[in-house]
Amino acid sequence: MIEFFMQKMQENPTNEALLSSKFALTCGELLLLTYEFTQWLHKHNIPSGAVVSFDGDYSPESLALFLALASNDNIMVPLSNDSKHHFVEFREIAQTEFDISLNHHEPHLTCTGRQAGGDIYGQLRAQQTPGLVLFSSGSTGKSKAIVQDLNKLMSKFTTQRKALRMLIFLQLDHIGGVNSLLYSLANQGTVIVADDRTPDSVCRAIEAYKGEVLPTSPTFLNLLLLSKAYEHYDLASLKLITYGTEPMQTSTLMRLNSLFPNSTLQQTYGLSEVGILRSKSRSSGSLWMQVGGSEFITKIVNDTLWVKSDSAMLGYLNAPTPFDAEGFLDTGDIVEQDGEWIRILGRKSEIINVGGLKVYPAEVESILLEIDNVEDVVVFQEPHPITGSIVCAKFKLVAEESKRDFKAKTFTFCKDKLASYKIPTKIEITLDNTYNERFKRMRR
Numbered sequence: 001m002i003e004f005f006m007q008k009m010q011e012n013p014t015n016e017a018l019l020s021s022k023f024a025l026t027c028g029e030l031l032l033l034t035y036e037f038t039q040w041l042h043k044h045n046i047p048s049g050a051v052v053s054f055d056g057d058y059s060p061e062s063l064a065l066f067l068a069l070a071s072n073d074n075i076m077v078p079l080s081n082d083s084k085h086h087f088v089e090f091r092e093i094a095q096t097e098f099d100i101s102l103n104h105h106e107p108h109l110t111c112t113g114r115q116a117g118g119d120i121y122g123q124l125r126a127q128q129t130p131g132l133v134l135f136s137s138g139s140t141g142k143s144k145a146i147v148q149d150l151n152k153l154m155s156k157f158t159t160q161r162k163a164l165r166m167l168i169f170l171q172l173d174h175i176g177g178v179n180s181l182l183y184s185l186a187n188q189g190t191v192i193v194a195d196d197r198t199p200d201s202v203c204r205a206i207e208a209y210k211g212e213v214l215p216t217s218p219t220f221l222n223l224l225l226l227s228k229a230y231e232h233y234d235l236a237s238l239k240l241i242t243y244g245t246e247p248m249q250t251s252t253l254m255r256l257n258s259l260f261p262n263s264t265l266q267q268t269y270g271l272s273e274v275g276i277l278r279s280k281s282r283s284s285g286s287l288w289m290q291v292g293g294s295e296f297i298t299k300i301v302n303d304t305l306w307v308k309s310d311s312a313m314l315g316y317l318n319a320p321t322p323f324d325a326e327g328f329l330d331t332g333d334i335v336e337q338d339g340e341w342i343r344i345l346g347r348k349s350e351i352i353n354v355g356g357l358k359v360y361p362a363e364v365e366s367i368l369l370e371i372d373n374v375e376d377v378v379v380f381q382e383p384h385p386i387t388g389s390i391v392c393a394k395f396k397l398v399a400e401e402s403k404r405d406f407k408a409k410t411f412t413f414c415k416d417k418l419a420s421y422k423i424p425t426k427i428e429i430t431l432d433n434t435y436n437e438r439f440k441r442m443r444r
Contacts, residue, residue, distance in 0.1 A: 001154035002070040002130070005185045006031065012188050018060060019209045020193035025060045027188070030067075033060055037068035037107075044109055046072065046098055049125040051116040051133075053077035053091050055084075056102030057171055058193045063181070065100065065107070066172060070150055075116075075124055075131035078178075080171035082437035086135070086143070093145045093318050094133045095121075120147045120314045133317070134175060134272045137438050145317035146272045152311040153178065153275060156295060157186035165237070166213040167192040167205055169220070174438060175272040176245065180215055197439070199229035210237040215268070217439040218248040219376070225255055226375055226398070236262070244268035246440050247346050247362035248287060251370050257285040269344075273322065273329055274309035288341040297328075304348060305331045334360075350443050352381040352389050354421045359391055361443065364424070367417050371410060373398050378434040380443040382426065393424035396434055403429055 009017070013028030025033075046052060052074045056062045062078075069076040077094045079087055081103070091099060095116035101108040124131040130150040135143040166184055168191050170177035184191050194205040197220070205211060221243060224230060241256065241263050248267065256265055265284040269291045270276030278293035292298055295310035306328040315321050323329055332349060335342040345360045352359040361379035368377045375396045381389040397406070407427050414423045435441050 001151045001158075002067065004158060005067070005154065005182070006034075006071075008186055008188055015188050016190045017185070018058075018063060018191045018193065020058075020205070021195055021208070023060055025063075030060065030064060033064035034067040034071070037061075037064045038071055040107065041068055041072050041074075044098075046074070048073040048128065049075065049121075050097045051075045051077065051095055051114075051121065052098045052100060053079055053094065053096040054100040054102060055079040055081060055087065057081050058168055058191070059102065061102045061107070062172060063191075065102065066181075070130040070154075073128050073130050075121060075133065075147075076150075077133040078172040080173040080437070082171065083135075083173065090135055090143075090145070093135075095317075118317070120317065123314055124149065131314075132178070134173060134178075136272060137436060137440055144319045147314045147317060148272075148275075148311070149314060154182060156275070156311060157182050161187050163187045163189045164213050164240075165190045165192060165209065165211050166215065167194060167202065167211045169194075169197060169202070169214065169216045170245075170438065175270060175276060176215060176268075179270070179276045199224040199227040200232075203229045203233040203235060206235055206238055207233040212237055213240045213242065214238060215242045215244075217245045218243050218252055219246065219435045219441055220439045221256060222249070222252050222369065222376060223439075225252065225259070230259065235260075238263050240264050240266060242266045242268045244270065245438065247344055247360075249362055249366035249369055250287065251366045253285060253287065271307075271329070271331060273313045274307050275311040277307070277309075282341055288338060288343045290340050291342065299328065300335060300337055300342070301330075303334050303336075305333045305335050305342065305344075307331055350380070352379075352391055354389055354391065355387040357419075357421050359422050364391065364393070364418065364422055365441075367414060368393060368395070368410070368424075371413050373401055373406075376434045378441045378443060379424065387421075390425040391422060392426040392428070394428040394430055394434055396430055396432070401429075403427070 009027035009031050015027045017027045017030045018025040054065055095114050097114050097116055099110040132148040132150045134146045168180050192205055192209045192211050194201040266281045267289045269279050277291045277296050280290045282288040297308040299306045308328045332347050334345045364379045375398045377395045379393050382392050384390045
């Protein structure tokens with residue numbers, strides 16, 4: 001399948017493939033750099049089927065190495081600089097045989113001396129196909145190592161679609177980042193990279209390079225609204241804002257829909273285990289959507305979404321298979337259904353049971369985000385001897401405020417907007433971020 005992507009770049013070598021304030025690369029230049037990395041792999045005797053990690057975020061080198069490893073039928077483990085403190089752990093779990101660091105003037109290679117084995121790697125080697133190892137975010141537990149057949153992921157992009165100028169937000173260690181990259185390369189689009197993932201830098205990059213698509217998370221979009229960075233840049237080129245990875249708060253969506261009337265807001269859905277499903281929002285202001293596509297089958301069992309995918313992972317390296325006998329995955333997402341439309345309420349593991357009554361964190365967060373002086377908030381649960389659980393909320397404030405005054409203000413604000421059992425019983429104020437490096441709220 002990698003040949004398909006190479007052919008697409010050869011067809012239009014002058015197309016802008018990658019843009020940022022630090023580099024600019026055409027398709028022709030990316031092809032040349034990929035060839036150079038392919039030669040570098042051969043020079044350093046990295047065989048097909050070897051498990052190879054590389055660190056470094058979106059850059060000409062990381063994209064070219066990604067393509068070169070795919071051409072060499074390697075099993076690649078991309079590592080984002082955001083998760084540096086997990087590098088040793090991730091490389092040990094993945095049994096990497098070669099580690100490449102791109103955070104130097106020249107690629108730095110380490111031969112680990114490991115011999116990666118196991119049935120999953122054996123399948124990829126027997127089929128002589130490239131593999132991809134991704135790690136779950138670990139927002140509700142220990143990270144799992146997910147192994148994908150990269151050819152299966154790539155095959156989803158052979159149908160020609162519209163070329164877009166897309167700002168890449170999620171990195172190559174995330175299924176969403178890989179999906180965005182493959183879409184762009186397959187359709188002769190342009191990948192735009194911001195200097196960092198702050199609202200100001202993202203808006204600056206959209207203005208400078210006429211970005212048309214911003215794929216991101218609800219948490220980042222809330223930070224964008226709070227910062228008001230959108231007021232200082234010309235974002236007229238922005239046609240589509242997609243959001244996923246976690247439930248969207250209604251209050252955030254309503255504000256976005258009002259502030260960006262010329263941009264379509266679209267919810268996306270996917271998991272590293274099954275890939276990214278095609279999705280369609282009922283409207284820009286609606287959390288109802290349709291999900292699926294020709295390579296996916298979905299069903300709802302006991303209000304939980306199950307997915308079967310042609311591009312499903314081969315398995316976990318460090319956990320049992322999550323698929324049932326028919327190949328369906330229980331996503332753990334609780335949904336409402338209205339004909340062909342669904343609305344995601346939250347993860348089953350995150351639902352708070354207060355005396356038998358269900359509380360969905362995103363619903364409560366939607367109200368709490370409207371309180372004056374709130375930068376961000378994450379709602380979670382703690383055990384309670386009488387009710388089973390209580391609703392807790394951790395706030396990050398814009399400006400310092402006494403906890404006593406803030407708690408009183410919060411209760412007054414919520415009492416006519418939320419049922420009494422949904423109002424947070426325990427309130428914390430933190431100076432730390434309430435989200436992880438993937439801009440996903442941490443509920444643990």
